[in-house]
Amino acid sequence: MTETLLFVGDLLTSQYTYLLVAILLVVGLYIVVASSNLVKKVIGLNLFQTAIFLFFISAAYVQGGQSPILPSEGAGEGLYASPLPQVLVLTAIVVGVALTAVGLALIVRIYSEYGTLDEETLREVRADE
Amino acid sequence: MSELLPALLIVLPIIGATLPLGVGLLRENVGWSIAALVLSVEAGLTAWLATAVYGGEGATRIVHVLGGETFGRRGATENFVVGIELVADAFSGLMVLLVAGVALGVLAFARRGGPRGNAFYSGYLLLTGGLMGLFLTGDLFNLFVFLEIVGLTTYGLVASDRDAESAVAALKYLVIGTTGASLYLLGVGYLFLRTGALNMVDVSRSLAGEPEWIDGALYGDSLVLAAFGFIAVGLMTKAAIYPLHTWQPDAYAAAPDAVTVYISALVSTGGAYAFARVTWTVFTPEFFAVGQNARILELVIVLACLSVVLGSGLAAMQRRLKRLFAYSSVSQFGLIVIGVCVAVHPAGGTQATRLAVYGVVIHLLGHGLIKGGLFATVGALAHGTGARRVREYAGLAKRRPFLSGSMAVLGLAIVGVPPTIGFLGKWYLAVGALNTRLWPVIFVVFASTLLTLLYVARLLEKLYFDGPAEGAAPAAEPEPEGPGAPGGADGAMMTDGAGSLSYGMIALAVSAAVLTVLLGFAGSALTAAAEPIAQAVIEAAPEVSAGG
């Protein structure tokens, strides 16, 4: 019991970012699965990816780390933000933007053809054809 | 000089991808010629790389560090890599050969049948570049980037014939594919968190507890286990394993024929390759031998087995050819994933590992070739006769003897009838599984032959032993030259109603069939090529180098 309490306490005080990431992740995935609106699906996807980006960013904030490129003498002191994850996230964001663009472009074409953004309606329309 | 090759292989098609669009501003329809030129050079470079890899004793590991040595690994192995490494070894060397071959081959199909326009060829080249990167990269995060480049261009190409049907399929693919890739990224994040490295070799070493700043192996760490879980789910989505396969039938069915050939041969193959690569060289068998880690592997195996069974079952129920073969891919990748897992499962000894690795490598190549050939045949038949449904295939053998012959050979190859490369893959997967004594898995692997026969036999019977059904098919227009002229019928049909059947399409289908059979006799060469990989997995070595 106490162990659980300690764990929850630790999570809420010093590791709350992970909690936040987890919540965002689940919310995003839920939107992707549950929303029948195609645009909202893409938004959910973005949210999902953003959660992962935040996860990387928070992981970059390390106690006692040191620069990987120009090693200093001995371990560093205090908090230190590793540049590597930030570079990664930058790349991932670019990928994410490209995905959103492609997704929206496809949605535009679907809308112009079927006149709907709703997945259910879309299914009915296509079944009729 | 050969150190430059891996980078060149990726960069060349990507730069080439800008040309059709750029030059297209000045001239119409230059896309095909540019793509053909670029891919020919690419194929030459690939062959050069393959000679460099396999030329010496065993297999040479060719590494290119992007950004040069400044950012690379310096001196002792203790210094981890900062830059991104591109690695051409026995495994990726084989796969890029497949990519280059298929990319060039599909061009023959696309010249007449594919979506026209320069933009298509830009996407096509970009996809080739992405795949090259996917197979050649030695970095976990870089793998994600290439997965997404491949994904993005595939979504685009699936929708490239500008009809709304394909847009819906592409969007479905995009949503599922991106979710899968993101889950993979999350898994990589976990690994990064624990080891501080992204280079596959470095992560593998850290997990093994090699560097002095890590206390012992990290195999028991639940974070690492979770990382494997996320990575497995993500990559299984890309490889279309049940229940994450739903994007595949739609995407394959809606895509233009040339695109289906290309992605069926290579894109899922990329996902399965990535899964094998990460499982074998990053996690290694030692990870799964620790504690209860093998359980998660068994979970994956269960999904893969379901994939084999349900994929075949669903395939047998399909009416449209392209959906049928899409489900067939679900089933075949199930077999491959079973092989990947069997190779590292603690229940099997070195022999199980060796044979399963052979099986995975050969079946990856073989399935790419066979499935690509099948879709090329389906596409060519559709262009020639308009037949896209199983019932429209009735009696087509008399009108299209060569294409029907290819379909028969390739179909039997996917069943695993010897002597074809399909049999070789299945044989090694089967004996590999047999060595683990995991009986249910073994049963599924052997039964897969019969399951595959379900849909292949149905198709062949339609093709050869069924007269054209009355009023069934718009395809059944009488031929000008009649059924008596099988030899000349194929080529002469370019004026037929549905179509634009070209010699290129027939050549592609027939050569895939011929190659499938010829490679069936190349068993020893293929296993020799796969031996260094097997050796590395057996030794749990992160680097696939000279074997023997």
Added chain:
Amino acid sequence: MVEHVVDSWRPLAAVLISTVAIALIVASHRRPNVREAWSVIASVGKFAIVASMLPGVLDGTEYRWSLGMVPGLDGEFVAGAEFALRADPLGMLFALLASFLWIFTAFYSAGYMRGLDEPNQTRFFASFAASLSAAIGIAFAENLVTIFVFYELLSVATYPLVAHDETDEARAAGRKYLAYTFFGGGFLVLAGTALVFVLTDTTTFGATAADLAEADPALARAAFGLLAAGFGVKAGLMPLHSWLPDAMVAPTPVSGLLHAVAVVKSGAFGVARVVLEVFEPDLVGELGVGLALAAVAAFTLTAASIIALRADRLKRRLAFSTVSQLSYIVLGLGLAGPAAVAGSGTKTVIIGGLLHIPAHAFMKLTLFFCAGFIHVETHTDYISEMDGIGKRMPLTMAAFAVAAAGMAGIPLVAGFVSKWFLLIGAVEANQAIFAVVLLISGVLNIAYFWPIVYGAFFESHDDADGKPLVEFPLGGRASGGASAGEPKAVADGGAADDAHDDDAAATDEHQEGGHHDTADHEHAGHAVHSDDQHEDHDHHGGPPPGGWERAGWTGAEGSWLMLGPILAIVAGAVVLGVVPYQAMFLELIEVITEGVVG
């Protein structure tokens, strides 16, 4: 005996000659005469190549070809198995038989296909040649993997022959055939092969027994079971036999050569390889699997004979006879295990089993050819319509009578010698019960062949005795019209299936004849009706209105293209029975048993 192995391309040539013929056959599809000439040339060539190796093999030389002899390849097909062909005595037995009988079949099928003016003849002859290639490949395969390759190819190559007619029934039979053979080959044999490979690291015949003896007995038994069952599918072992009667929808040359010689014998031959060279009799006996195999075979041969009693369609009766006779071979091989344990009779049962391979082939081929000839000349397929047909086709029915006598084991015909060996061997091996089964089966053989011969020669169409066995329901004749409308399958479990098949078979026959008569099913209202009876006495089956015409004994009954082969083969059957040692096969078999038993 000192074995010595010579590298030679001849085994490969024997396999490939008919593959080359396929291309030529397809290329000359416009000129039937040229096309059939290729078949004949290939068959003669194939036999010549095989026969050229015979003297060497009898002297202890084995001719071996492997993929490694092709420049640039190292021969390994899959790990642990070379792709290799080796003409050893056992392989020669099968190869010699198949290639020899193909020569006659090539003539006969030309006559048959033309006589009926069948469609798709090019595909027929091409598949036929392909099947022969695969059969010779099976004969010469050096290891389990190679034999599996050809075993699967044989399934694929014969499928077009079974489904040849393209009718619904033929397609259904084809589907069933593929399903059964792939279950046998792609599943059972492959699994057994893989298991043997995993247990012993090799699959070469003759090199596995020692390791298998040391392996876990349960796994070794499983491997034997898988292999025996897998090859047993093609050998028609019950309960996996049911594709064989259905496959009789194929044109008769196919039923003859493939479903009495090449395909089914490839199964029996596979069992022989497994028993004699993969496990070897001693181990088969120790594991106790030989007795199990013999028991299955004994059951099959009795049950199939009983079913054959009630089949009215001649080819169907022959099919069940095939199922039954093949089990003699398997029985002989299965008994090798217990005999090896008992220490006596091993040689005798093996000789008996193996000798039955050629003996049955000659006799059954004759019977099938007769059935096909009757079909071509008179369109008669049903035994109940054949009364008095001896007048119309005297030579054919005489040949039929001789072959049938041989089937039953009457001396001076081939069947006697092999059954004699089996009988003696079973007693020597202290398994007298199987000797009893053999005797009972001999009686049953007479019971299902004699009525045909008797009816043909000693009865006439309008004055025939009743045929209670095929006409009445099992369990005796129901009184009056009460049985008419009732469900017919009562108490007739075994035949319910047959009824379906035969109805369909009747439909097929009509289509062959060109006019389709859907009134078939209305005949269900007849007063006396058995499930297995062909009620449809229509105009093109059975004798013409005035009874059978009389044809002389000089060959006026039909084309010599078909009559010739029939007489030649029946002569061969007699030669085998009268002077077995001069006919090569027995000598070959003794060499084989020397090699196995020592």
